[in-house]
Amino acid sequence: MRRRKGDEDRLSLVGEGAGDRREGQPEGASERVSAPGSPALPPAEDMGPGRAPDAAPEPGAAVEPSAPSGNHGDQAPQVERDGDALRFTGRLTSLTAGSIWRQALEKAKGARRIDLSGLEVLDTSGAALVIAATGAAGQDVPVEGASQPVSAVLERSRAAAKPPPPVAPGQRLGLVRWLGAWGVGRVKTAGDGAAFLGESAATVVNTVRRPRDLRVADVLRHLDEVGTRAFGLTMLLGVLIGVILAFQSAIPMRQFGADIFVPRLVGISLLRELGPLLAGVILAGRTGSAYAAELGTMTVNEEVSALRIMGIDPMVLLVMPRLIAATIAMPVLALLMNLAGLIGMTIVMLGLGFPLQLVLNQLSAGIAVGDLVGGLGKAAVFGLVIAGIGCRAGLSAGSGPRAVGDAATAAVVGGIVALVVLDGVFAVLFFRLGW
Amino acid sequence: MGEPMVVPSGPPQPARREVVVKARGVSMGFGSRVLFRDVSFEVRQGEVFVILGGSGCGKSTLLKLMIGLYEPTAGHVRILGGELASASGEARRNLLRQLGVMWQSGALFGSMTLLENVMLPLEAHTDLPREGREAVARVKLGLVGLSDAASRLPAEISGGMAKRAGIARAMALDPPILFLDEPSAGLDPVTSAGLDELIKDLARDLGTTFVVVTHELQSILAIGDRCIMLDKEAQGMIAEGDPRALRDNPPNDTVRRFFRREVV
Numbered sequence: 001m002r003r004r005k006g007d008e009d010r011l012s013l014v015g016e017g018a019g020d021r022r023e024g025q026p027e028g029a030s031e032r033v034s035a036p037g038s039p040a041l042p043p044a045e046d047m048g049p050g051r052a053p054d055a056a057p058e059p060g061a062a063v064e065p066s067a068p069s070g071n072h073g074d075q076a077p078q079v080e081r082d083g084d085a086l087r088f089t090g091r092l093t094s095l096t097a098g099s100i101w102r103q104a105l106e107k108a109k110g111a112r113r114i115d116l117s118g119l120e121v122l123d124t125s126g127a128a129l130v131i132a133a134t135g136a137a138g139q140d141v142p143v144e145g146a147s148q149p150v151s152a153v154l155e156r157s158r159a160a161a162k163p164p165p166p167v168a169p170g171q172r173l174g175l176v177r178w179l180g181a182w183g184v185g186r187v188k189t190a191g192d193g194a195a196f197l198g199e200s201a202a203t204v205v206n207t208v209r210r211p212r213d214l215r216v217a218d219v220l221r222h223l224d225e226v227g228t229r230a231f232g233l234t235m236l237l238g239v240l241i242g243v244i245l246a247f248q249s250a251i252p253m254r255q256f257g258a259d260i261f262v263p264r265l266v267g268i269s270l271l272r273e274l275g276p277l278l279a280g281v282i283l284a285g286r287t288g289s290a291y292a293a294e295l296g297t298m299t300v301n302e303e304v305s306a307l308r309i310m311g312i313d314p315m316v317l318l319v320m321p322r323l324i325a326a327t328i329a330m331p332v333l334a335l336l337m338n339l340a341g342l343i344g345m346t347i348v349m350l351g352l353g354f355p356l357q358l359v360l361n362q363l364s365a366g367i368a369v370g371d372l373v374g375g376l377g378k379a380a381v382f383g384l385v386i387a388g389i390g391c392r393a394g395l396s397a398g399s400g401p402r403a404v405g406d407a408a409t410a411a412v413v414g415g416i417v418a419l420v421v422l423d424g425v426f427a428v429l430f431f432r433l434g435w
Numbered sequence: 436m437g438e439p440m441v442v443p444s445g446p447p448q449p450a451r452r453e454v455v456v457k458a459r460g461v462s463m464g465f466g467s468r469v470l471f472r473d474v475s476f477e478v479r480q481g482e483v484f485v486i487l488g489g490s491g492c493g494k495s496t497l498l499k500l501m502i503g504l505y506e507p508t509a510g511h512v513r514i515l516g517g518e519l520a521s522a523s524g525e526a527r528r529n530l531l532r533q534l535g536v537m538w539q540s541g542a543l544f545g546s547m548t549l550l551e552n553v554m555l556p557l558e559a560h561t562d563l564p565r566e567g568r569e570a571v572a573r574v575k576l577g578l579v580g581l582s583d584a585a586s587r588l589p590a591e592i593s594g595g596m597a598k599r600a601g602i603a604r605a606m607a608l609d610p611p612i613l614f615l616d617e618p619s620a621g622l623d624p625v626t627s628a629g630l631d632e633l634i635k636d637l638a639r640d641l642g643t644t645f646v647v648v649t650h651e652l653q654s655i656l657a658i659g660d661r662c663i664m665l666d667k668e669a670q671g672m673i674a675e676g677d678p679r680a681l682r683d684n685p686p687n688d689t690v691r692r693f694f695r696r697e698v699v
Contacts, residue, residue, distance in 0.1 A: 094571065094608045095532075098562035123609035124578065124641065125557075128571040156640045160577025164569075164585070399590045400545035 086111040089118030092126030108136035117145025127157035203315040222325030238337040242344025264366025266345040271371040275338040276379040284415030288390035292411035295394025296404040330383025331376040386415040452479040460510035488665035535605030541597035543589035550585040556607040575603040595626035
């Protein structure tokens, strides 16, 4: 590689230690040579309190000595075509290379040599541009005039640079193959779900036979998290739903003079359908996702594997307490939702001028204990299924933080879909049974 | 606590090297628990500076103080003339661009390939076009020997590869200082030695200053130009100097036991 006279001068003062490679110092410059890529630094004694951090210069650039060093400055890099030569000048670093990247590649076309004699600073990012320009010009194009520090960085980067592997032509997946793959995936998912269901059933049986395996403290903790801590939200939503239902039904019913029957309508709607359903939505959004995230994190961290290796069944230790807690808490939440909804409805009816006694009479005449019990029974099943879906989503999580997010999403979506499907099943069942 | 014993370094430090990190009277604690008191040291450009000590002595905390994640309860740490703990706005951003950090776990973003992980700082801090960012990121991955793993996700690579990818991402912007938190922890001896070689190569060829937190004796002796040693019992710094000199002439029993791996 040809070396220019100025290079010898610069090299003569380059420090011998690590870090002095990338920038030469002109004669007469301070002996305080700084690391390439580091900023102009004050003397150690000057780094006292009060020194403004905004004095930090650009990263990726070699350090300028604090004493004036001639004509270095913060010269932006430039690229120009000089006959058959592509010439880089200035400071070519990670922060400055972007400004001339495309220009350099454009100008490199047809160049026969690349001249780096005007380069003051080069870091590995700048070297990537020189390598790219060399490629654009043609692989055999010589690089000339680089000072030793610049040359060292360039050589190291060149040894590291490897062209991206050729992209394999994408396999064309016909519609039939795609449908087949989708179908197989669905069947596999359904199979996994059935396996989880079977495992859960077996765990329930085993727990009944050996109740000591169940950790009561865990059940109580989950009861608190699923139930007690959801009371406020359930009450709030319940009252609002009651108010909305009462208003929305009172307006059309008033046209027929039937607004007195609003308590019956709202009462039956809440007790049979909306109370359990809305409590289920709360459970799916609040608890199902939490179960999936917690168990998903444990799966990702291999805590679940550790349990299995210790001979402890994760179904017993992790899943059963959650299933039991959700199954117990859901009817309570549904009951709370019913009561709150009725309170909201009563407030509206009082506001519309109906006396409290009349509202209570309508309620007692319109709803039966069976409505309440049926709704609470549904709620218990909802709780069991939503908790099961959340636990399964967590335990089947993949790896990495994304898997936890995916598990939480799957738990909420699966929980709500299952909720609506189950509600439909119950509606048909109750209709057939005449309840 | 008195002044830490200073052992003369093997090869004398060239006087012309700049101080890039300067800690003065740094103390740190959590609540009523004191981790260390009155720690002072300097890191000079281009050297591999090792912070060593037993588990729980505050090595990683000291590193986090240096990069501004924690604020010391007393004293100050200046990096390249600025104090990260008190800097804000563009000044802080400028200062942060001068640093690269390799976290103990690698801290790679799981949803991105290794190439995308390395491209991320370039996207945030440079105006390189996409193909430029990719070319630069490929060079960085090549520097740490991961050219062939560029399109892999972090979940698909080994612990050693994750650490190397962490270094590649940390040096995406060619920062003058790289902080490495336990680079060899959990690695097999061969991989660990390879990582040590890589650190030495980068320091030598690219002039990068390394601040390395570790308690791996082999690594300390292989890569360290200078070191300080923290001690949990003494709640502070108990030695400073060339690690080989500290090994050969331990200034106190704690240092001797550490380097000779003696059980207390």
